[in-house]
Amino acid sequence: MFYRLCLVALALSLPISAAAVQHKTTLPDLPDNVETFWLENGMQVITITNRRIPAVSHMVWYKIGAMDEIEGKSGAAHYLEHLMFKGSKNFAEGEFSTIVAKLGGNENAFTSQDFTAYYQNLANEHLPLVMEMEADRMRGLVITQESISTELSVVLEERNSRIENQPSSILAEKIRAQLHGDHPYAISTIGHRDEIESLRLKDVIALYKDYYRPDNAVLVVSGDIDATTLRPLAEKYYGVIDNPDSTRKFRDDNLKEIKWLEQDVEVTFEDERVRSAEWSRVYLAPSVVSDETSHAVPLLVLSKILGGSDTGRLYRSLVTEKKLASSAYCYYSEVSYGPGEFTIFVEPNDGVTFAQIEAAVEEEIQTILEKGVTEQELDRTKKILSAESIYAQDGLQNMAYIYGQVSTLPLPLSFVHEWDQIISDMTRKEVIDAGRYVLNNRHHVTGYLDVVE
Amino acid sequence: MLWSKKFKKYWVCIVLCCTVLPLSTQATNVEVTKVQGQDIWYVSESSLPIVSARIAFRHAGGSYVADGKEGLPNMVASLLLEGAGGLDQQAFNRRLEEHAIYLTTDIDKDNFYINIRTLKKNFKVALDLLSKALNAPHFDEEAIERIKNQAENSLQRKHQSPQYWASLTWNQSVYGAHPYSKALYGTFDSIASITKQDIVKWYADHIAKDVMLISVAGDVTEADVQSFVSYMSLPATQTNVTPIKTFSDFPAASIIKTYHQSPQAAIMFGMEGPDNTDSDFYATYIANYILGGGGLKSRLMQEIREKRGLAYSVASFLSGSEHVAYWKGVAGTKTDSIDEVIALIRQELQAVLDGVITREEFENAKHYLTGSFVLGMDTNDKLVRYLNYMQAERLGRDFLSKRNEMVRAVTFDDMQRAIRKWINPERLTIVAAGDVQ
Numbered sequence: 001m002f003y004r005l006c007l008v009a010l011a012l013s014l015p016i017s018a019a020a021v022q023h024k025t026t027l028p029d030l031p032d033n034v035e036t037f038w039l040e041n042g043m044q045v046i047t048i049t050n051r052r053i054p055a056v057s058h059m060v061w062y063k064i065g066a067m068d069e070i071e072g073k074s075g076a077a078h079y080l081e082h083l084m085f086k087g088s089k090n091f092a093e094g095e096f097s098t099i100v101a102k103l104g105g106n107e108n109a110f111t112s113q114d115f116t117a118y119y120q121n122l123a124n125e126h127l128p129l130v131m132e133m134e135a136d137r138m139r140g141l142v143i144t145q146e147s148i149s150t151e152l153s154v155v156l157e158e159r160n161s162r163i164e165n166q167p168s169s170i171l172a173e174k175i176r177a178q179l180h181g182d183h184p185y186a187i188s189t190i191g192h193r194d195e196i197e198s199l200r201l202k203d204v205i206a207l208y209k210d211y212y213r214p215d216n217a218v219l220v221v222s223g224d225i226d227a228t229t230l231r232p233l234a235e236k237y238y239g240v241i242d243n244p245d246s247t248r249k250f251r252d253d254n255l256k257e258i259k260w261l262e263q264d265v266e267v268t269f270e271d272e273r274v275r276s277a278e279w280s281r282v283y284l285a286p287s288v289v290s291d292e293t294s295h296a297v298p299l300l301v302l303s304k305i306l307g308g309s310d311t312g313r314l315y316r317s318l319v320t321e322k323k324l325a326s327s328a329y330c331y332y333s334e335v336s337y338g339p340g341e342f343t344i345f346v347e348p349n350d351g352v353t354f355a356q357i358e359a360a361v362e363e364e365i366q367t368i369l370e371k372g373v374t375e376q377e378l379d380r381t382k383k384i385l386s387a388e389s390i391y392a393q394d395g396l397q398n399m400a401y402i403y404g405q406v407s408t409l410p411l412p413l414s415f416v417h418e419w420d421q422i423i424s425d426m427t428r429k430e431v432i433d434a435g436r437y438v439l440n441n442r443h444h445v446t447g448y449l450d451v452v453e
Numbered sequence: 454m455l456w457s458k459k460f461k462k463y464w465v466c467i468v469l470c471c472t473v474l475p476l477s478t479q480a481t482n483v484e485v486t487k488v489q490g491q492d493i494w495y496v497s498e499s500s501l502p503i504v505s506a507r508i509a510f511r512h513a514g515g516s517y518v519a520d521g522k523e524g525l526p527n528m529v530a531s532l533l534l535e536g537a538g539g540l541d542q543q544a545f546n547r548r549l550e551e552h553a554i555y556l557t558t559d560i561d562k563d564n565f566y567i568n569i570r571t572l573k574k575n576f577k578v579a580l581d582l583l584s585k586a587l588n589a590p591h592f593d594e595e596a597i598e599r600i601k602n603q604a605e606n607s608l609q610r611k612h613q614s615p616q617y618w619a620s621l622t623w624n625q626s627v628y629g630a631h632p633y634s635k636a637l638y639g640t641f642d643s644i645a646s647i648t649k650q651d652i653v654k655w656y657a658d659h660i661a662k663d664v665m666l667i668s669v670a671g672d673v674t675e676a677d678v679q680s681f682v683s684y685m686s687l688p689a690t691q692t693n694v695t696p697i698k699t700f701s702d703f704p705a706a707s708i709i710k711t712y713h714q715s716p717q718a719a720i721m722f723g724m725e726g727p728d729n730t731d732s733d734f735y736a737t738y739i740a741n742y743i744l745g746g747g748g749l750k751s752r753l754m755q756e757i758r759e760k761r762g763l764a765y766s767v768a769s770f771l772s773g774s775e776h777v778a779y780w781k782g783v784a785g786t787k788t789d790s791i792d793e794v795i796a797l798i799r800q801e802l803q804a805v806l807d808g809v810i811t812r813e814e815f816e817n818a819k820h821y822l823t824g825s826f827v828l829g830m831d832t833n834d835k836l837v838r839y840l841n842y843m844q845a846e847r848l849g850r851d852f853l854s855k856r857n858e859m860v861r862a863v864t865f866d867d868m869q870r871a872i873r874k875w876i877n878p879e880r881l882t883i884v885a886a887g888d889v890q
Contacts, residue, residue, distance in 0.1 A: 052500055055827050085749070094759075097749045102817045104824015107748075121828050153762030160717035161765055161785050167613065273714050276609035311546045319599065320542070326599075326606040347606055380550045387553030387572055394501055396831040 042215030075191020089140035524639015538585025718887025726780030736871035745769025
């Protein structure tokens with residue numbers, strides 16, 4: 001697989017207001033199998049119909065992530081996600097998971113900087129019960145000191161497995177801190193170790209009360225379902241939940257802005273466990289949300305041409321021709337509320353210095369910014385990205401995931417569908433303009449993962 | 454071609470997301486067509502204009518290699534995508550990309566696999582490139598050198614993982630001199646010693662029509678499916694392939710602690726298990742789900758994670774290769790807790806052996822295993838993977854519709870009997886790789 005499946009959509013970034021579309025089910029610019037409506041309490045509902053198997057993916061997305069945590073309390077959003085499984089008003093601790101398993105369902109949850117989501121995949125006949133349970137824990141979570149006593153250790157073990165156990169992850173964390181400065185993205189979603197350790201029940205409950213409310217949530221159901229079938233169920237289980245009296249919290253608009261680095265930064269991490277060096281360079285870049293300049297989608301195309309696969313400029317130059325590295329790629333994370341990141345990653349061969357790698361990478365960037373991309377490169381990338389839209393429709397949960405992400409960001413749902421046209425219309429000039437905006441004379445963070453001599 | 458590296462910074466799940474993949478709806482109709490003596494299994498499903506296929510070559514996996522050349526099959530798998538049929542690496546990969554065709558290879562201990570995914574409109578191009586890769590891989594010196602380098606680098610990174618180290622150690626301790634102890638990705642010495650001659654000879658000996666298994670799913674007709682075979686011009690039979698003998702000589706119980714520098718240790722435990730055609734298989738499968746196959750609700754998760762917070766992830770599973778079947782499990786915990794977690798694992802195994810599983814747990818397990826079966830084959834890729842597995846394991850074309858019946862037919866007594874037969878603490882090998890003295 002050359003390119004990871006990603007959502008990119010942009011161009012017309014006018015956030016849709018809920019009031020304007022409350023009474024429509026299908027927006028004219030959504031595909032035939034995608035419908036949306038709002039409940040009285042402000043909760044958005046999206047259905048994606050795919051009748052290949054008699055099952056559904058039932059997802060609830062909350063517009064709260066690590067970026068919304070209070071300073072000094074990093075890790076609270078993710079910790080809350082864990083604690084959501086500890087019991088609610090009508091379902092005892094552990095009962096949620098027991099019931100899902102008994103129904104033959106698979107469940108999980110995930111937290112990112114921008115959102116938290118919970119899902120169950122199961123035969124569609126069992127949808128009402130999981131809706132009832134999910135709705136119960138939206139405002140009716142029950143957590144006691146006892147029920148959570150071990151969960152903090154679990155989170156710390158998770159941090160171990162994701163970060164401390166991997167030198168490259170430790171370095172990535174340091175890089176992010178330098179890149180984002182004061183912005184909440186500077187801190188890993190799982191949180192700083194010492195701040196996790198200091199989390200108390202009240203910290204978690206504060207987040208829960210503020211953000212877990214129907215007008216801050218989106219219900220997404222994909223599979224053997226449609227809006228006509230789902231609406232009465234949504235009304236019955238989610239429609240009866242009231243929003244609390246407190247005003248809904250909205251994210252600071254400022255957090256969309258890019259605070260460009262004022263100088264280049266280097267971060268080195270040497271560790272005895274490192275057996276082969278790694279080099280990476282990260283630039284700030286517009287995300288699809290913050291992109292007044294319309295550079296995000298063209299930048300995605302550039303990232304593919306520069307280093308999306310073995311036919312990319314970086315691989316051909318550093319790996320095949322100059323034999324400086326065993327791999328060389330770049331990656332752009334464009335779907336986020338805050339700034340995106342454009343990353344170049346290289347694994348140097350033994351005996352090759354970081355300086356040699358840098359010179360070669362800089363040469364490739366220089367060349368592409370000066371001379372642009374070829375018609376063939378652009379055409380090839382367009383073909384892959386448009387095919388991915390089709391491949392993505394195969395599967396129970398893929399599209400629910402994509403629509404869920406978009407719905408929790410200030411983006412209209414139509415982005416998912418419109419980006420095909422944006423890609424198709426893209427010109428070589430747009431690609432290079434985007435590249436110049438982000439890479440030309442921009443400061444960056446360079447990370448060196450090194451062996452201990 | 455290698456996958457581009459993904460930086461998954463954002464996702465943190467409550468449970469390490471590892472769903473078991475077997476499953477299919479009753480309605481999935483698995484058809485078969487025969488070409489040149491070759492059976493091809495396929496499922497026609499035209500809701501999307503896409504096609505996936507998976508081709509296995511049996512007895513061409515990581516264990517089918519001479520001593521000192523471990524890692525060779527894996528390298529060959531990578532090299533198939535580095536230039537073929539007159540197209541060099543760049544030209545070959547560009548042609549794939551221009552048509553949005555995904556072509557990949559992978560191996561396990563027994564078999565060698567090639568996978569393809571394409572839009573229906575590019576089906577002929579996909580077949581052409583697939584057959585070029587199989588019929589005429591270049592195995593260029595330049596590509597060999599590059600792939601060797603990547604293999605070495607990749608191995609360096611694997612060695613940074615305590616899970617990898619635990620797994621290698623477990624294999625070596627249990628299998629001893631049996632070919633299943635051979636490292637799938639090789640050793641630094643073995644990789645360095647591989648030559649073009651080794652590669653060419655291994656390929657010619659192992660990749661042949663008589664060991665080919667083809668599965669296809671998506672927007673295809675019978676004629677489309679048949680063309681998979683007509684495009685191939687491989688040798689008719691494998692040659693010089695040494696068969697692997699059945700392994701069942703699991704050693705006496707031991708706990709092996711092996712040093713690996715990580716704050717979180719990786720534990721792996723395992724003993725012999727029933728293979729999937731054994732009459733006890735489903736009874737044991739149900740017991741395993743209760744013990745450690747069932748995510749947050751399993752007994753191991755409850756004891757080790759929920760009650761004591763000692764691990765983020767602990768699980769057990771039934772698996773194996775063609776000539777061995779085992780019951781294994783894994784857990785990750787900080788160094789100081791290694792002994793406690795090992796003790797809890799042994800305690801739970803003993804408890805299950807002593808008959809602690811209730812009828813309620815048993816019934817719930819059956820509900821889960823039958824109910825969730827419909828979920829795992831929601832894409833063409835997953836479906837062909839499972840069909841290919843069914844072919845390799847000789848489970849029969851009607852397996853998808855029979856499987857739930859087999860699970861439902863298990864009685865509580867069947868399960869208890871299977872537990873008494875298959876849980877053998879005296880043949881359990883436990884490895885802990887971490888910052889141990």
